[in-house]
Amino acid sequence: MLSVLIICTTIIVLATLLPLSRHPHWVIRGMDFPRLQIAIVAVVLLVVDAVLLDIQSISTLAVMGATLLCLIWQLWWILPYTVLWPKEVKSSSDIHPERQLSILTSNVLTPNRNADALIQLVRKYKPDVLVTLESDQWWEDKLSVLEAEMPYSVKCPLDNLYGMHVFSRLPLEEDEICYLVEKDVPSIHASLVLRTGDKVRVHFIHPAPPSPSENPESAERDAELVIVARSVAESDQPVIVTGDLNDVAWSATTRLFLKISGLLDPRVGRGMYNTFHASYFFLRWPLDHLFHSQHFTLRSIQRLPSIGSDHFALLTRVLFSPVQDKNQQGLTPNITDNEWSKDITQEQDVSKHDVPRPGESN
Template identity: 75%
Template sequence: MFTILTFFTVLMLLATLLPLSRHPHWIVRSMDFPRLQLSILATMLLIADMVFFDIHMLSTLLLAVITTLCLIWQLSWILPYTFLFPKEVKTSTEFNVDNQLSIITSNVLTPNRNAEALIQLVNEHKPDVLVTLESDQWWQDKLKVLEAEMPYSIKCPLDNLYGMHVYSRLPLGEQQVCYLVEKDVPSIHATLTLRTTDHIRMHFLHPAPPSPTENIESAQRDAELVIVARSVADSDQPVIVTGDLNDVAWSATTRLFRKISGLLDPRVGRGAFNTFHADYSFMRWPLDHLFHSQHFTLQHIQRLPSIGSDHFPLLTRLSFTPSQSTQQQGIDGGGSEHEWAKDISAEQNVNKHDVPKPGEAQ
């Protein structure tokens, strides 16, 4: 029993230390994901240490100390995505519908053919904007029925799991489909005009994940996030960035994105809203994101029911309340993080100037 506990404690220590290296290999970066699961494992190991062994023995005490430190470290990353942490985005008290903006972000999973489930959710919740990821020509044909009420659209159907569509009730301008880092991985950039006639700078992203079947390293994903972050950091415009970022909310790279961009995460202090994997409740992480500038407060955020994809859709309702912008603040980045961001983009030979700046002339 002691050998077994020692083995799992060493595994816990390795899983905790690996992400500190910032190495982009997918094995290292994947250790950012299961922090909740690792916290549960650490708690079970601590209980086992106390139940089966004399805690006053040096060997047992050493195992318990290592496990406790790992548990504290893992919890420190996920704590902001619980109700125990202060809300980063204020709850909106604005009830004027003209100032509101609702967005459904949905990775539909290309082989999934349950388009009707997504259409029903759109009809039920009536979002201003629907963003679909992994949508191919088949999905585009099925979602055409939405265009009667959502007449503005940007379409990029692909059969490589990186197709992307945007449907909107509100006008979309300065539309661009770009391939910022990889030639077959698109992103969409546009302005959206609110009912108040205010213009919002929108970025829709779906970078490829680090995995043994796609990119061995996270370098491409990280570079796309970094150059978008650095681009919006230079802007005073209202900004929204949303999509499937193939990264968890609490990872070092997503935190880097938030620090560099200055954008806010409405989940902080409210919950993780895990959107992946829809089929395995014990392996769920927040991979689908919406970040926004200080110009917005939150009406509501909700994970929607399954549509047959491996991702749940995410519904976010915001209020455009620029008068409250000074009352909200995200996390700040230091000089070392700005240098890290520059190194990430330089490694892929991309920079912030590659990112469109829709609405800049407004």
């Protein structure tokens, strides 16, 4: 029994140590994802160790000590996405509709043909903006029924799992479809005009994940995140970045994005809002995100019912404030973060100047 538990502990230790490396290989970066699952397994192992082993034995104490350290380390990453952590974004009780903005983000899964379910969600929750990811021409045709109520749109249908569409009740200006890092992976950038007349710089992104079937390394995904982060960091405009980042909220690379960009994560102190995988409750993590500048506070955030995709849709309602709320503080970068971000962009030969800056000319 001790041998079996030692093997299990070794696996937990390896899964914990691998992400400490900044190597972009998909196996290493993939260990960022199941931190919650690793923490749960560590707790189970500790209980089994205490029940079945001699806790006065040095070998038992060593096994339990290693497992406990792994548990503490994993909790350090995921606790900010629980109610035990202070909220990063203030809650708002302001009910003025003209200052509110709601965005529904949905990775529809290209082979999924349950468009009616998504249309029903849109008509029930009435978001100001609908963002679809993995949407091809079939999805574009089916969602065209929404154009009567959401007359502003940007369409990029693709058959490679990276199609993207934006439908909006609010005007979209200076919209542009870009291929920032990879020639077949688009992103959409625009200036969104609120009901107050104020303009919000919005970036809708869906970088490719590190995986054996797509990119063996995370370099391309990380580069796209970094150049968008660097671009918005230099803006005084209200900013929202949303989409399927193919990265978990608690990874080192998402934290790097937040540090460099200065944007806030409304989930911190509220919950994980795991959006993937919709079919397996025991393998879920937050892949779909909405980050925003200090110009916004939070009305609500919720994961919506399944539409047959492998992702749940995410609905976020924020409130625009004309004056930045200085009491909202996110993560701040250090010298090491800045150096790492430079290395990432130089390796892919991309720059923050590649990212459109809608609204800056106004």
